[in-house]
Amino acid sequence: MPESNNQRITSVGIDIGTTTTQLVISQLTIENTASGSLVPHVEITDKEVIHRSQIYFTPLIDRDLVNAVAISKILESEYKAAGLSPEMIDTGAVIITGETAKKENAKAIIDALAGFAGDFVVATAGANLEAIFAGKGSGAALYSSERHQVVVNIDVGGGTSNYATFFEGKAVDSSCINVGGHLIEFERHGDRITYISEPAKIALQITGQRLQVGERVTLPQLRPVVQAMAASVVEVLKTPLHSDLTQKLLMTPPLQLGHQIRKVMISGGVADYVYAENQPTTMTEVTAFGDFGPLLGWELKASLKSAGFVLEKPNETVRATVIGTGTQSVNLSGSTIHLQETTLPLRNVMVVSPFSAIIPETPLKIAEIIRNEIIRLQMDHSEGVVAIAMKGPRTMSFSDINSLAQGLLLGLQDYIVKDKPLILVIEADCGKVLGQCVHASANRLLEVICIDQIEVDNCDYIDIGKPLMGGRVVPVVLKTLVFNR
Amino acid sequence: MGVENNELEKVIIQSVMEELARKGLLSQKGKDHMMSAAMMDTPIVPNLQSEEMVTFPPQEEMQIANPFNADAVRAMKKLTPARIGIGRAGTRPKTMSLLRFLADHAVAQDAVFLDVSEEFLQRMNMMSVQSAAASKDEFLQRPELGRRLSEEAAKSIAEKCEKNVQVQILIVDGLSSSAIEANIPDLLPALMQGLKSSGIKVGAPFFIKNGRVWVQDHVASIVNCDVVISLIGERPGLGTAESLSAYMIYRPDENTVEADRTVISNIHKGGIPPAEAGAHLTDVIKQILSAKASGVKLNQQK
Amino acid sequence: MILKAKVYNKIFAFQSLKEVMSKANEEKSGDELVGIAAKSASERVAAKLVLSNLTLEDIYNNPVIPYEEDEVTRAIYDGLNLRIYQEIKSWTVGYLREYILDHKTTGENLLHISRGLTSEMIAAVAKLMSTMDLVCGSKKLRVQSHCNTTLGIPGTLAFRCQPNHPTDSVEGMLASLKEGLAYGSGDAVIGINPVEDNVETVSRLLDTVKNFMIKWEIPTQNCVLAHVTTQMKAIEKGAPVDLVFQSIAGTHKANDAFGVSAAILDEAFALAQRKGSATGPNLMYFETGQGSEVSLDAHLGVDMMTLEARTYGFARGYRPFMTNNVSGFIGPETIYSGREVIRADLEDLFMGKLHGLPMGIAPCYTNHMKADQNDQEMGTLLCAMAGSNFFMGVPGGDDVMLSYQDTSYHDDASTREILGLRPLPEFEQWLEKMGILENGKLTERAGDPSIFDK
Incomplete structure (x- = not known):
């Protein structure tokens, strides 16, 4: 078993948004940071972006459908520009955001990218995950831990604004509102409206404005509706009591506001206009990209300032989400785990968390809970692979771990006979001994994957990659994430 | 008796005052006032049955009055086990910091100076022998004595232990008896299960009192095993007195040096948990057996 | 060089300066471990008594580890100011203690003779000093x-x-x-x-x-x-x-x-x-x-x-x-x-x-x-x-x-x-x-x- 003390993996992040599509390729350094006589501790020690793509307009077939083939072309040319081939990509994520985050699109994109995005690239979506990636990519997460201040990052794109609150580097709250710079479209550098999206229609209606497709508008005519949208964005930061418009525009539950906000950062395509020195003074300036992004940015700044929020500049603006996606989507398991290498990688493993609180003491009771949960869920998902997720045994004693192993085997009897691997994901540091106990208790050969020190209770599916560092750890990608379930 | 008398007195006062109040000779407020005055004489008797007790506040509690950034102090406390954010009384530590320090030192000293209990050894059903160091004082001041077995110990090992096994496990108190009692009940069964299910032949584990790491060489020379592993208490810090190390060596002889030993340290509930360590050590022992080498020589083969 | 002393009715004889130096020490675990500590309280005082009577020259002539064999000894002897050493070599260790503690002796005086003292001489005088002696002596010396x-x-x-x-x-x-x-x-x-x-x-x-x-x-x-x-x-x-x-x-x-x-x-x-x-x-x-x-x-x-x-x-x-x-x-x-x-x-x-x-x-x-x-x-x-x-x-x-x-x-x-x-x-x-x-x-x-x- 070769045991080098560090390894590099290449990760790709692709962000397909309402307006733009981007890609970054980064190199993650994985290292054993434990000294001499300590049990290995493998972690990601460095993340370096080695290639940033151009910013493309998202290729569309029609207003709702993404042109997946065109996207695969973009990838092909960007890989070429970076001097990489798909086989050289180890991991990564595609994130489909904003208005494009629709089921048909996701399916088409996964199919089209199958051959281009390496062996282990997954599609993830969901407004909350997107918000967190953006906040990590913008630098808000790091800022919150370095300065010990609660920071909210708002990624304002073409169709949506995604909030993520960070406390000491960790996302603690997130939300999404249907406000973006591209909700009304114009002739470029012109003043004629070419498209009004549904959320924009709602905003127009509630603010009592009458604008129609084909009409020409002046800046004073456009300003009130943009101001109203900006005000809604800020309202979510201030109070849980929302105006009619805000309620209608919110796409997820609002922010819980459990932490007092010290700083606000804006990333996304509109961010550069938030931090601009001067406001747009003519319609030509507003519609430079065929939308009202510059005006929304300016109004957002004004609205934040008048509400007393302190704005901080992020490290990344328009690329925040894609950088976050490329560098932050991979998690590592603990460094003492139980594996069968041949089983990996595994994609779209459904996460089942049968234990609501403390795991019972006896194997029989444990088995009963698991059986009920499996029966309940297998009605919907008959053939998929399932991972049993749990916080940890009742206590960390050997006898409780052994009981847990026996209970799991008993409860999963019907599942195991289908020759499916037994996948256990546990938060406490006992993956190796739990795997050993399962092996010792099973009366036949069994494929067991038991990984630890990873939290999956907030997600629905995971991908488990091929082992790294001589089999010590596995990379895990979490898909979909919500806080206030 | 005093209590009973006092109770009686209270009843009398109460009924007298009730009567006065009923006759309008005493206001309700006056009655309350006099009653509470009467109560003050009641001696406070400690209730020995009570569950209430005095304990330390949680370690992570921030002890600084009006800090500039309380979140920052709390976050800093999470970044290090060091005693920071503990506030002060003048230039001196706060009472709880002082007492916690004394408690941690006391626990550390007890770990070093007290023996592993007989009750524990019986519960684990382990044979117990002693190094050549007769007392803790001798053990601490004369390191060479803890590195070999007493004559009696050598004899009983020769008589009672199985010879020519693949692995011999030793439990050695070293500098912390507490580490033995805290970790062995979960570590040992995990290690035994792992070794046995891998088909490795293991001798019955036994305990060595007042032992140091090198005593394993003496044992190996008697039982003639391939690998000898010592689970030995580490020198306690104030953070934990329960940390255990595992020292493993493949067939030690007179030319053995320190670098020939493979070491896994920091085994305790705050480091690598003992049960998980047992499973990990199984893997390490398997590597040593297949490489027929330990320590630096093992690392060179990897 | 006298290596024998009488403490009341008991006579103690030592083989070498090295032995006197070790036995004059206050009790310490490490000296016991090596087996060079005084065997009794009286022997300890006898060693101090012998030491107090030795001259700095005696100590100079008997390094505890030979010059030829040890780099540390060489550093000590090569770095010595011989002119100052010559001036004080006839002092006994007992006199040196009193010189250090004397009101007329300043920190400057001590730093001056320091250059003529080998490490063994300094150790020797410290062995004759009690806790408060050591505090008095140290307090005078200020090194920036x-x-x-x-x-x-x-x-x-x-x-x-x-x-x-x-x-x-x-x-x-x-x-x-x-x-x-x-x-x-x-x-x-x-x-x-x-x-x-x-x-x-x-x-x-x-x-x-x-x-x-x-x-x-x-x-x-x-x-x-x-x-x-x-x-x-x-x-x-x-x-x-x-x-x-x-x-x-x-x-x-x-x-x-x-x-x-x-x-x-x-x-x-x-x-x-x-x-x-x-x-x-x-x-x-x-x-x-x-x-x-x-x-x-x-x-x-x-x-x-x-x-x-x-x-x-x-x-x-x-x-x-x-x-x-x-x-x-x-x-x-x-x-x-x-x-x-x-x-x-x-x-x-x-x-x-x-x-x-x-x-x-x-x-x-x-x-x-x-x-x-x-x-x-x-x-x-x-x-x-x-x-x-x-x-x-x-x-x-x-x-x-x-x-x-x-x-x-x-x-x-x-x-x-x-x-x-x-x-x-x-x-x-x-x-x-x-x-x-x-x-x-x-x-x-x-x-x-x-x-x-x-």
């Missing part, structure tokens, strides 16, 4: 040194801030550093013991501390206490090193075990002068401790105290900025009880100062010794009264990386206030600017590490 700031100015007491972390976490280290600075600790040096002795870790810690010093304009020096050769590699790679650290001992053999020699230290000193980041001229930081030669089995039958003096003889040629004594850290086989540590600390402080070294003391203890916090606080106050230039500063007194107890940030502030001592002048100004100190006392704001998190 300069790196970025000046250490040892009368009326000041400095501290090394020691923000160690069990996994070398930079953020964790900074947290402890901020706490220490908020108590006024860190004017001697900000010095970190790394877990991992490699160039990457050492450079990362050095850079972090230096950047913090620059950002907050802190007038002090930085140091990472890795092996000297690791620090030299870090300097070559551009890391900012103000002070070069090394542990040293009193025999050639023990220094071999530490992986150091005069040649390596010469090279390190030269490199610090050429590529170090400090002003100087004093650029070295040494740590020593009674018993290190015993635990390395490199004592050659010489007692721990004499070997400690020889360590100072080796150190003084490098004109260190600071020399710190950690006798309480070595282990119970050398120093077992609180009483033994306090005695060793006072001996070492005195012997170091009489060598002309800028001495500091770590009156510390480990958990496998019979010593506790009360012993440590007594040791600290005694050493402070004896004019130690500096102590350590450890959060809450508990070093979470080295697992031992040393003076806390609280002790640092307390010792200054009890004895009316001030931080080093530049550092005091900085503390006042930060609102941590006012008129030599901690302010309301002091003790809050988050003042650095605006």
